[in-house]
Amino acid sequence: MQSKKKKEALVQFGKRLSYLRKAKKLSFRQLAVLCDVDYSNIKKFEKGEKNITIATLMELAIGLGVHPKELLNFPDDFLHRD
Amino acid sequence: MQSKKKKEALVQFGKRLSYLRKAKKLSFRQLAVLCDVDYSNIKKFEKGEKNITIATLMELAIGLGVHPKELLNFPDDFLHRD
DNA sequence: GAAAGTGTGGTTTAATAAAACCACGGTATC
DNA sequence: GATACCGTGGTTTTATTAAACCACACTTTC
Numbered sequence: 001m002q003s004k005k006k007k008e009a010l011v012q013f014g015k016r017l018s019y020l021r022k023a024k025k026l027s028f029r030q031l032a033v034l035c036d037v038d039y040s041n042i043k044k045f046e047k048g049e050k051n052i053t054i055a056t057l058m059e060l061a062i063g064l065g066v067h068p069k070e071l072l073n074f075p076d077d078f079l080h081r082d
Numbered sequence: 083m084q085s086k087k088k089k090e091a092l093v094q095f096g097k098r099l100s101y102l103r104k105a106k107k108l109s110f111r112q113l114a115v116l117c118d119v120d121y122s123n124i125k126k127f128e129k130g131e132k133n134i135t136i137a138t139l140m141e142l143a144i145g146l147g148v149h150p151k152e153l154l155n156f157p158d159d160f161l162h163r164d
Numbered sequence: 165g166a167a168a169g170t171g172t173g174g175t176t177t178a179a180t181a182a183a184a185c186c187a188c189g190g191t192a193t194c
Numbered sequence: 195g196a197t198a199c200c201g202t203g204g205t206t207t208t209a210t211t212a213a214a215c216c217a218c219a220c221t222t223t224c
Contacts, residue, residue, distance in 0.1 A: 005140075006137045006140070009136065009137060009140045009150075010136070010137065013136055027199080027200065027201085028200080028201070028202095029199075029200070029201090037182090037183085038182085038183055038184060038185085039201095040183095040184085040185080040186090040202085040203080040204090041181095041182080041183075041184095043201070043202070043203085044203090050180090050181065050182090051135040051136060051137045051180075051181070051211095052135060052136060052181070052182090053133040053134065053135050053136075053181065053182080053210090053211080054091065054092070054095055054133060054134060054135075054136065054139065054154070055088045055091060055092065055133045055182095056181080056182075057136065057154075058087075058088070058091045058161060061158075061161070062161055067154075067158050068091075068154045068158065068161070069151040069152075069154040069155050070151075071154075072136070072139075072149075072150045072151040072153075072154060073151050076143075076149050076150065079140060079143070079144055079150070109169080109170060109171085110170080110171070110172095111169075111170070111171095119212090119213085120212085120213055120214060120215080122172085122173080122174090122213095122214085122215080122216090123211095123212075123213075123214095125171070125172070125173085126173090132210090132211070132212090133181095133210080133211075134211075134212085135180090135181075135211070135212080137212095138211085138212075
């Protein structure tokens with residue numbers, strides 16, 4: 001993937017994660033406990049700094065109590081081929 | 083994540099990928115060209131042998147012409163906390 | 165039977181995600 | 195001001211993904 005689009009995709013994912021976490025009124029540390037993911041990394045996910053694996057995505061979805069696909073439920077306009 | 087659930091999640095993902103690829107009547111090699119992903123790895127994804135990153139998931143979604151969340155659109159019963 | 169396409173499975177390298185840490189400054193709450 | 199929680203950002207190690215190859219057996223088509 002072109003690195004620009006990859007970056008954009010990760011940022012979009014991060015926004016969804018951030019939105020869902022805030023909707024549940026969870027702090028980074030609180031979500032970390034629910035997810036079994038180290039708290040210091042969740043912000044990195046939300047900023048799009050990490051290209052996470054789907055296993056970790058599943059962890060986050062479980063902790064948030066949402067279906068995994070919700071974390072990818074963002075506008076995809078930027079993804080289309082040129 | 084417990085390794086059993088992780089494995090199950092990856093297998094579920096693989097099934098979605100396999101279903102969508104066949105629905106488009108694409109061979110591994112044909113999809114590989116569309117995705118810019120090496121053909122020899124797509125079957126590994128479909129078998130749940132790889133814990134792929136979301137960047138690669140995006141690649142596959144673009145190649146298949148579906149929204150990324152479609153690749154995670156599987157039953158999630160097995161994901162619930164005990 | 166030669167050529168082309170296919171599924172399958174193995175290997176190797178470099179890049180990087182996962183995971184676990186830590187430390188700092190800020191903000192409440194007592 | 196002590197305690198507790200928070201966001202932030204950095205580091206390090208290990209595991210593994212990504213990516214690129216290859217070879218083989220099987221079909222199908224010419």
